[in-house]
Structure formats: C-alpha cells, structure tokens
Amino acid sequence: MLIKGIYVPANQDCLGEKFFLAGSLTKGESDPMPKASSIPLYAIILTILGVLLALPGQVNAQAARKILSIEAYDMLNTVPDTYLIDVRTRAEYAFVGHPFRAYLFPYMFWTGHLAKKDETYTYQLGPENKAFVEEISKVFKKTDNLLIMGRDGSRSLLAAKDLIAAGFKNVFDVVDGFEGPEFPTFGDEDRHKFYRQLAKRNKVHGFGHRRHYGWQWWGLPWTYEIDPKYIYPPDLKEPKKPKK
Numbered sequence: 001m002l003i004k005g006i007y008v009p010a011n012q013d014c015l016g017e018k019f020f021l022a023g024s025l026t027k028g029e030s031d032p033m034p035k036a037s038s039i040p041l042y043a044i045i046l047t048i049l050g051v052l053l054a055l056p057g058q059v060n061a062q063a064a065r066k067i068l069s070i071e072a073y074d075m076l077n078t079v080p081d082t083y084l085i086d087v088r089t090r091a092e093y094a095f096v097g098h099p100f101r102a103y104l105f106p107y108m109f110w111t112g113h114l115a116k117k118d119e120t121y122t123y124q125l126g127p128e129n130k131a132f133v134e135e136i137s138k139v140f141k142k143t144d145n146l147l148i149m150g151r152d153g154s155r156s157l158l159a160a161k162d163l164i165a166a167g168f169k170n171v172f173d174v175v176d177g178f179e180g181p182e183f184p185t186f187g188d189e190d191r192h193k194f195y196r197q198l199a200k201r202n203k204v205h206g207f208g209h210r211r212h213y214g215w216q217w218w219g220l221p222w223t224y225e226i227d228p229k230y231i232y233p234p235d236l237k238e239p240k241k242p243k244k
Helices: 041-054 069-078 090-096 132-139 154-165 189-201
Strands: 012-014 017-019 065-067 082-086 102-104 108-117 120-128 145-149 170-174
Touching: 065 069, 069 082, 069 145, 069 170, 090 102, 132 154, 145 154, 154 170
Parallel strands: 065 170, 082 102, 082 145, 145 170
Antiparallel strands: 012 017, 108 120
16 A cells, blocks of 8 residues: 555554554544543643654654565555565575565575574574675665565564664565465464464474465566576676786
C-alpha cells in the first residue's frame, strides 16, 4: 500500500506475527482519548512532540518495516527508487539462485570452518562484512527504498539494523527471505516448538528443509545467471598484479 509516497505493509498475519496500521480504530470501537479539558497541558505537549518525532523523515525509524517477498516484488514493480539487496554469501547467490534484479551485498562470509550443533554438522557463517554499509552507501541514496533479503530473515534483520543506524531512512526487512524457514514459523513460542515436535516425531516429509514461505515459495522470478550490473562491486575490480 502506498501512502503519501511511503509504502506501508497491509494488514496481514505474517509468519505468526500481525502487522496493523498504527492509529486505526475498528468499527464500533470508541476513541479512548479523554476530553481535552481533563488532560494536563504538559501531557498535550508531550503527545504533540511524540507525533512530530514519529513523522517520516524527522528521525530514523527504530526498526525496519517488515514485509513478505510478494510485497517486495510488488514494490519493485510499482514504487520508484526501490531496490532489492541480497545479503547472502556469494556462493548462495550463485548456486542456490537469486531474484531477478537483486543486488548482491554479502552481510557475512563463509568461514570454511566445520562445526557441530546437536547432531548436525554445518559450515559456519562469519565474520561480518566490515565494508557492508560503506559499499551500499556508494551505490544507493539514504532516501531510496531498500528491500533487504537473506535466506530466511535472520541476516536481513541484522543488515537492516546496520543500515538504519547508518542513516538510511526507508529500509524494509523481507522476513521470509529467498528460501524461507526450515518449517512454518509461529510467533507463539509454545506453538512454534509444539508443531516442530509433532513433525519430528511423525517424520513429516520436508521437515528440516526450506521452501516454507520465501521468494521461491511464492513463485517469484529468480535465476542462477550472474549479471555484472548486480554483483558485489568490489568483485568487479581487477586484482592487483604481483610485483616482479
């Protein structure tokens, strides 16, 4: 939804979380604000200051606005100055695939270190890309709409926070990511654990695999092809030749 040039996520139940337009009243709901005569002057002043600080462009937002992949795709097609930033690693971008028109800016790199967690082995992510914000700042304006996408919403959340702290004003966290979570996600922690226990106990097909939600799950366009226009800028620089 586009309101005064700003994209606002519509009402939805997203991965167990609900997002509503702030300040709206449902039908039949009374306004809880008491009469003006009963409100102290200092309270009115504080309220006005709070509203002014909340206006777009006055201060940086405290958190990125959360959207789903299908909303991100709609923004790319309908909202000017909107760009999709893929914060996964180079290997994920190249071999797992990536959305069309997704700019690669890795937030972390693979370490090559094999680690064991519970009964599962995995190669660890890290360290963080220290040039992440700097490289993005060379390409995009602080007022651009930046849609931040990772694998499942974990890295995108961290990357979005760093961009907001750096002064980017319109940052959106694509919470379902490119591949999606390993199993449907629920905001209620008890439900979240309970359904996973049921799936594991009954050996449900697909448990532990991704493609639950996510860019690919929605059937949005993606590719394996590498377009230099969208690749991580430092990778395009020719390596320095060793001195003879």
